[in-house]
Amino acid sequence: MYVYDSYDQQIVDQRVVQFKEQTERFLAGQLAAEEFLPLRLQNGLYVQRHAPMLRIAVPYGLMTSTQLRKIADVSRRFDKGYVHFTTRQNIQLNWPALEDVPEILKELASVQMHAIQTSGNCIRNTTTDQFAGVIADEIEDPRPWCELIRQWSTLHPEFAFLPRKFKIAVNGSQSEDRAAIRFHDIGLQLVKNDEGKTGFKVYVGGGLGRTPLAGQEVRSYLEQEDLITYLEAILRVYNVHGRRDNKYKARIKILVKALGVDKFRELVDAQWQMIKDSPNRLTDEEINRVKSYFTAVDYQPLADETEKLASLRFENDPFDKWMTKNVQAHKEAGYAAVTLSVKKVGHPPGDATDTELEQIADLADQFSQGELRVSHQQNVVFSDVKQSDLFALWQALDALGFADPTVGTLNDVxxxxxxxxxxxxxxxxxxxxxxxxxxxxxxxxxxxxxxxxxxxxxxxxxxxxxxxxxxxxxxxxxxxxxxxxxxxxxxxxxxxxxxxxxxxxxxxxxxxxxxxxxxxxxxxxxxxxxxxxxxxxxxxxxxxxxxxxxxxx
Known part of the structure; x- marks a missing residue:
């Protein structure tokens, strides 16, 4: 997974210091509520019914066990000891005190986490398939492209105050769309051209809310080198032409519908012609730099355990049901991806306590090389589990209440x-x-x-x-x-x-x-x-x- 360089860490550390000073000024009455509003929003802080809510970024849903333990510690020390996994692969604290938020952000920064642009009228966390990089039917791992978008969009001065919030999703699978790309402001589908080169099909204008619309195709094939400049062109058209007089009509979906997709495409292409050869055009060197962070984990040459597992499944019906619903085939022989159901009956869907987070982190270390993912369905995924460990993992999850074999069913609410x-x-x-x-x-x-x-x-x-x-x-x-x-x-x-x-x-x-x-x-x-x-x-x-x-x- 991507690891911060010194530049990333400097940005996050500086933002912590900056927001601490802004919060202190607000609490001292030196900043009015309307002045503090955009500052707190772009640091992930909402004011909810009972207390502030802090939304923590989990870029494309990927995190380490160390980061999850930090979340558990923060929730215990500064909240009520539980968190909420969101449909956009982030994590929310529902009860932090406003005066504690700068210290929370400082704690998060110590493990390369933050809350930057998790709210506000800016480009939000880019999302993707929770099985990215480990499923067999991928055209290509979409996570490096998500990371390139993250690096381009984070604190981008031109797009810090858009007409409304803006969401981008990337899908790499050829047969399924677990990222719901057609319901994002921009949806990117990895495709290959006739020469076998990877590029993108681009959809714009999807979204839910008061006016739910599926995104429309604006480009059937975009060269990968042109990804950032084309996104920039779309954002510039939206920034200029998007409604700012009515927040209910301010999303890009309303602009695309009002103009018509052909006229919108025309405006984007005109803008793009002016910037497509700018320094933001991706080079092979830059693409490969980011891809180098997403090399395969240390997969061992393992025998396929399907026959052995079949015997265990025959002897144990609960294990068989869990294998059917919660275990995903892996592109590497002898491995599997496992979904932990965070949907216990009688508990809010997607909620987990500090103790449960630490238990999940321990299991990630033991069974999934210290990594985990947050899914759109508000569950947790271990992406690299040895087939030979599946029965032991199931037993451990069952004891903790995370083995309900309900993933994809009516009860996976x-x-x-x-x-x-x-x-x-x-x-x-x-x-x-x-x-x-x-x-x-x-x-x-x-x-x-x-x-x-x-x-x-x-x-x-x-x-x-x-x-x-x-x-x-x-x-x-x-x-x-x-x-x-x-x-x-x-x-x-x-x-x-x-x-x-x-x-x-x-x-x-x-x-x-x-x-x-x-x-x-x-x-x-x-x-x-x-x-x-x-x-x-x-x-x-x-x-x-x-x-x-x-x-x-």
Whole structure:
């Protein structure tokens, strides 16, 4: 993984000192709240319902066990002893005191971590597939490209105050999109041209929130050397033409829709012609420099353990279920990638305590060469586990409660913190997730349902990505009461689409029953092993509406 050089460390250390002085001035009354607002936002600090929230950057979801132990220590000393894994592969503290934040940032800097540009109207953390670099169907490892974007965009003076926040995602897989690139301001898909050279297909104008839209293709093939200059051209067009008079219409998706993709492409190409041969054009030397940080770990020549594992799976049904749902094939023989489920029933999805973080760090050292990843599904991934260690790892995870074989199922709920924490939320998210998990806590039934994405957001900001869940749930306010709107058919993958609203919203206590009726229609209507999203696309909404809104006789 990428390791800071002296320049990186200097930037982070200077930012710590700078924000300490800014915070002290604000607390002393020398900075007004409106002056402090953009300063704290670009250092990852929000003011939430009960306390500040600090969002810590985890670039492209990759971190070390040492960094995770530091997060555990910080959460214990300066917070309430737990953290939240986000859908954008970051980590949040929900209860730090404002006066402690500079010291927290100093602690993070000691292990090459920070909170720079995790909020505010700037270029946010670039995200990618949680299995980047270890899956067999990759065109190329996308992480070096994420790192190049990080280095270019961090504290970029021209793009520090954009019309609104800006998110970029990169996908390297040929067959799947686990990075949801079509729902980012810019989505980059690695592709190869006819000569076999790697470049990028570029999508612009995706996003969720009040106006969910899938990104549109603006370039079918971009030379890799042109990546940064082309991104720069897109950002310049957005910076000039993006709305600043209305924050609800300020995202680039609104600009692309208003102009039309052809006109937008024309403006970008005109800007790009002026800067494409600038010093920001990538050289082979620079590309290879960054790629050198992402060389393969020290893989040992190992025999394939599939047959031995088959015997263990036959003898142990819980282990077999875990292998089916939580273990991903690896490009190297004798290895596997493992997803730790951070979705215990009765606990907020994506939350982990300081003790659990330290236990995960210990297991990463023992089983995954000291590295781990944060996934978009708010889980944790060990990317380089020996197949011969899988049974021992499963036993250790089972003892800690992280071996629930529910990854990809209805109970692998994506959920924002909602009204329990967030001042923007219209309704609570966590209790709805817990109620649905309890309703569908039969593993055999979950396995029979197959892959099914359930996403829950507490407001239209869509931090739970409800628009692109196969089943999406949105908290809404009705005259001071919490209700929940349901959508069906969202898809964050290669067949990107926004879900359609089923109809009028429901009370909280009705939600488990509503989801049960939706699932019943699916089970009754599917052909053998037909996935939920396929059934929804084939039937449309009407059969689900009829069941859900039918009056009891």
């Amino acid at each position: 994506i959920c924002c913190p909602g009204g329990d924490y967030c001042a923007l939320a219209n309704a609570k998210s966590i209790p709805i997730a817990e109620a649905i998990q309890t309703e569908f806590n039969d593993l055999d039934y979950l396995f029979d349902l197959g892959d099914l994405d359930l996403n829950i957001s507490g407001c239209m900001n869509a931090c739970g990505h409800h628009h692109i869940g196969h089943i999406g749930v949105l908290g809404v306010d009705k005259k001071g009461e919490e209700f929940y709107q349901v959508s069906l058919g969202g898809d964050s993958g290669v067949n990107a689409q926004v879900g359609k609203i089923l109809g009028p919203s429901f009370k909280a206590e009705d939600m488990p029953g509503v989801i049960k009726k939706i699932i019943d229609v699916f089970v009754e209507s599917r052909s053998e092993e037909e996935p939920f999203i396929s059934v929804v696309n084939r039937l449309g909404l009407e059969p689900f509406k009829e069941r859900v809104y039918a009056k009891a006789s």
